[in-house]
Amino acid sequence: MKKQKQQELPTPMLPKNISEYEHITQHSGYRDGDLVLGGFFPIYKLTHNSELHRKFFMSHPKESAYDWLDDRAYSYVLGFLFAIEEINRSPHLLPNMSLGFRLYNAYPNDVSTLKSTLDWLSEGEPPIPNYTCQKHTKSMAVTVALSSEFSMQTGALLELYRTPQIFCGSFDPLLGNKDQFSSLYQMAPSHTCLASGMVSLLVHFQWTWVSTLVPEDAKGERFIWDLRREMALKGVCMALTEKISVTKEIYKPEDLIFILRILDSSANVVIVYGDRSTSNALFFAADYHLTRHKLWITTSQREEIGLPLSLFLNTFHGSLVFTQQSSEIPGLKHFLRTVNPSKYPEDIFLSKLWLNHFNCCFPETFCGENSECPPNTSLASLPKPFVDMARMKSIQYLYDTVHLVAQALHEMIVIGGEEAGTLRDDRFPVWLLHQFLKHTLLENSTGEHVSLDENRHEMSRYDILNYLDFPEGFEFHVKVGELVSQGLHGHSLTIREKLIEWPIGFEEIPHSVCTKSCGLGFMKIPQEGQPSCCFDCILCPERGITNQTDSDQCTECPQSQYPNMERTRCLPKTVTFLAYQDPLGMALASTSLCFSVVTAMVLGVFVKYRDSPMVKANNRTLSYVLLLSLLLCFLCSLLFIGRPDTATCILSNISFAVIFTVAVSTVLAKTITVILAFMILRPGRIMRQLLVSGVVNLVVPICSLIQLIICGIWLGTSPPFINIDSSSEPRSIIIECNKGSVSAFYCVLGYLGFLALGAFSLAYLARNLPDTFNEAKFLTFSMLVFCSVWVTFLPVYNSTQGKVMVALEIFSILASSMGLLGCIFAPKCYVIFLRPHGNTSKGLKSKTYLRRI
Template sequence: MHKNYQQVLALVFAVEEINQNPNLLPNVTLGYHLYNTYHSDERTLESSLKWLSGQSPTMPNYSCRIHNKSVAVIGGATSALSVQMGSLLELYKFPQITYGPFDPLLNDKVQFPSLYQMAPRDSFLSVGIVQLLFHFGWTWVGLISTNDMRGEKFLWNTAEEMSRRNICVAFIEKIPVSERRQDESHVPFMPRILASSAKVIIIHGDADSLMILRYSQPPILSPLKLWIITSDLDITLRAHHYESCLFHGALVFKHQISEAPGFSRFLKSVNPVKYPEDILLKTFWHSTFSCPDESAKLEERECSPNASLEDLPLAHFDMSMSALSYSTYNSVYAVAWALHEMFLMRIEMGFEGCGENFTLQPWQLHSFLRNIQFNNSAGEQVVLDAQRNPVAKYDIMNYLTFKQNELFVKVGQFIPKSLLDQNFTISENSISWGISQPTVPESVCNESCGSGFRKLSCEGKPACCFDCVQCPEEEISNQKDVDHCMKCPDAKYPNKERDNCLPKTVAFLTFKESLGLTLTSIALAFSLLTVLILVMFVKFQDTPIVKANNRTLSYTLLISLTLCFLCPMLFIGHPTSATCLLQQMVFGIVFTVAVSSILAKTITVVLAFKATRPGSKMKRWVQPRVFNFFVFICCMIQVALCGIWLATSPPFPGLDLHSEPGHIIIVCKIGSVIAFYSVLGYMGFLALGSFIVAFLARNLPHTFNEAKFITFSMLIFCSVWLSFIPAYQNPKGKAMMIVEIFCILASSAGLLGCIFLPKCYVILLRPERNTLEYLKQKANSRSHSEILTGRHI
């Protein structure tokens, strides 16, 4: 991993800078020992033991150095390496400053009292990543992290934050931290990841995790995923040359750092000639610049006379200071300032400052490291206290590859201050997506529900996996992926697509529309026919068939039927307070007059038959004024009921907003339901009485007996209005008025047809039957027939 050599150079740069600073550790020269851990647990322990014993092979608990002035250890690019070092160094109380990613586990002072973390805390990393997901609408996301406490905490925080934003976890892959050597990893991570339907993958781990992940991948991959990578991983470190295109377009959360002044200039000056004793630099130089033979290791001129680190590609070396190098730089300064404070304290107490006879014990440095606080050369404050350790700030970088060139482009940033105070910015136009994704990729479990549809959760599946169902008839949705449709305002209605509310038009049953015109024509035609029958009865008022069964009742019935046929005219047209009152009142009173007249005619038939018997006292009751008074009493009862209706809760004009989509129907509300059905019930009582009396008197031997015709008319009347009651409950708006109009016309036509058409037939077509001679002859024949029947019996 050639790029990691920058961490060594950051340490060298800091030591040289301190040694040249007359105000920091005067008369003291800092030195250092470098040990390579190879990112291996075994090599980490081996290097630690070598440093402690001073020779190889190592001898635990014994140092070959006579004057060992080492006071601190700076190391641990990963948490696993820091734990391996800390377990051994803690035995000797050596201060250990780790420059790797911040790990809450290492912050445990009971387990690691001598360990200090330099990196800033990643407390809000999950919040920033989820904000990025939410911004682009990625709701189906995979998570990859290391299988340790730090990885578990990241997974927990990220999953919890995703759940708050209704983002689902498609899968979770955990990378074993025990596999430090990448070529020994045989876990097939990549095939499982690529098989997932999630297009966006979040990778979190340390410097080793990505290498392990890459060695597990198949040799040929197409860049089908968008990767979101945390700052602890360097995707420019590759196991194979073809991997750069795989991560093209990735978004990386990098720690914001302020590069130390002069560091870039220092890197340009580094070469084996400047540091001839640095065997690591010679090895690095030979490997990165591909020197031709072994002799070139020692002689730069044979390798490349003008070679410089800035000529190397990004995969081999980065001229910009990395986060790990920045932490290393600050770690060296932290140790220097701790030593400086300790020497100042000794001078103030009257002890010798830093002479040769002074032996510094590593454990003495702890009290100064815990309280160290200073500003580095970049102007940023540095502390080692875990409680005061600052929260990390992030630049969102877009990783791009063009042939052999690689670069990072800043496309946004995330600066957390608190949970409620955050600064998240992203420039979509600056982002170059993957090769197969020219536009913003979609990462969802299924397609979004468009306008007019709502989400329906599927049992046993995550919340992000759902079906799309159309909104109900009276509801709309004008956004994507809504959980619930919303109702339109009362004055509006949904369109066919159910994604918008349109204003309703005011409507009512008018004379101009076809249905209103048809009903009006029928009503006028029947009322005209009734008037013609009335005129005909007046013209033939002296004939026997008109005189029969009370001529006055016939006139009253015909007049009331004429008004009954005209009642529907009150139901057609714009409803007003006056028309709403007249509709039900006129209907109830007029029909009561008609039905009570029929009841009186039926009773007339019965009483007339009984009055013909010798010695009968019924003759005094068979008088026209008696039945006229009977009709008047029946009508007054209905008038009283209507008066109570008007006094309590009269009908009034209202709006029907829901019966017909797209229309606001102006209708007459009946007001009191009890009063309405009381009026109907009273008419039904009179009609039922007429039907029963007429049915019983249908076979009475009387001239022009109307009982049979009244029986049929009342049967039609009762059938119509009995079927009206349930039919009236369901229809709304215009349909409700049409049902009532139909019942009025049908029942009125039944009364007119059954009672008066037979008489009209006799008057117009059989005038010979409408004479006294015919009636006497018919009566004599009936009497003779009765005598013969009696003899036979």
């Protein structure tokens, strides 16, 4: 059996003056043992009511001190006592030794903190700094719950004696500085799962514009740093960051400027990293109804700092809270049902707790005028916080801490005690415990492995709760999601949106963005001097699309596609060329065929009436050549219609150049023939010989040969080819014939124009030659039409593209060909069919002309 060493203290009494009160706030309970653990807990709570604060120190303690006992903070004391009691009952852990405790109130005051620490180091004796008569001590380790500020204040003094300290609150990066706190350990692991999980929640609901409220300390700075890092990766921005002083406990209305800034912010979502300072400030603001119409996302630390949950629910209905999962501690509920002040008479605050809740007291405790409690009074019958403490993660950390220290003490005594020669009157050097604390691995009652290894990666699980406040004070919380940390591999988030009830003022999922999302077809343009979440939306450029919202840039459509009107998707472009099926192509082809038939008919008339004076007077050979060339001109226009290929591109351009050269050179030859026919009336034999010898007919082959040479050079240097133009028209792919060498093309047209201009000039000079039927006038008109068509063609041709350009070229071919056919041969057909008497030798006055012809 274990030894049970218990110091019988006098019956505790309430303090009668301030000095006695200060003593109680420092040293609130002691039970002796072979080894003693210290526990520092924020047993008292403060309020923002300055009048009550004054009464607390000035009035009789019996009237006011009871109101300051923090039930939730005292639940940690009960968890501490339960763990020690469990260890003392265990036959396998510290056998034949008892574990005692010394409890202190972690009052947030530098002077009180120093006094409490010195009292612990002096083991209850009058504190003398830096002096002790004993080299060995039974006071082995200090456990501190919740308040990292208190650990920092005590750490510097306890570090001088290398006293082990274990902090049971949430991980604080400043306490992890081993150069400053080499004897301090933290039970909670270090990880950024909470910050990354919160950002994942924001991304899930598309909340990209949020405010934050954090304490103004190292933990708050670390949380903001982690939060900003995750936000930067996920495209979320902070609209506002407010920091609350960790030293302020009393708030005045003028201190609420921070909450007013949050309310004025356009962000509807507020992230609160909770500790005592932020929660005090929020609850004070809630008294003025300044927390409505915002969605608050906070952490579970609020539950662990002694603040009533009902206050939170009454003013923060619909909020989302990340609370860390933990398994229920076996036996703790039974302990709550059996613990009472008679079991721990040395703990005056347990008696105060009974007075507060049951208005009674136990024998051997201070009762005053209060009646004795019935035997069935139990903390298990009380509502929160004691009902929930068996599942609180911080209580579990505290429970594991006490067991871990006991395990380390056990190993130190059993394994290292005799070898180190440290066993002396049941006293041990406290610094020896460090090497065992660092390497002790404990499997707690819930099956989890516990250690103080700084490099451990513990899998954390958070429940996401939706807190609800119903009429008549009915409170409820619903689990709406879960966050599971996977160590170095990130985390997973599960959300059940249908279970969430949103705060008052939001009938659906709240919107919290700086700028409304850019829709499909728009892209974001950052606003100068603003965070990335604040932007303007502009329509994608002509060839760009976006098929998702809030796109940073538009995607350009391929060359074979074009964007629709909404700029949301790419559509295939239509292949465009002058096809026979098009109305325009069909009309031009029909016109070409019709005039080809007309030209053939005129040729047939001239062949039929080849011996008539009219046909003979117009040089039958040149007339036949001109009609054949015009027939081919009409037919060559068909080469420009239809889907072009390399063969048709080359053939259409070369045939057009050569055939029109033959036609124009024939007109030039006919013009020269007319001039020579009238010049032979003058004396001299040269003109007569030129006319009779037929030298004029050589003009056609010579001029055509020159054009063939130019075309050969064109084909040899840069011939026409197929060109697929996908940029000229936004919705079409134009398949056209590229001229290849532009210089060669314009040389062909220039040479053709030179011939036409020469023929026009000669015909114009011979227009007034006397005769009943003056051929020179008709040649002049034909060349005038021809030149007018092609002079108009050039500037219009350069300003068009696609099938319109091809149609214009065909139209110019047809128009100029019709001009030649009509002006030259229409009058002759008129005479042949309608004025037959003019188609006789007598009808033509120029007998000499006929005779020479």
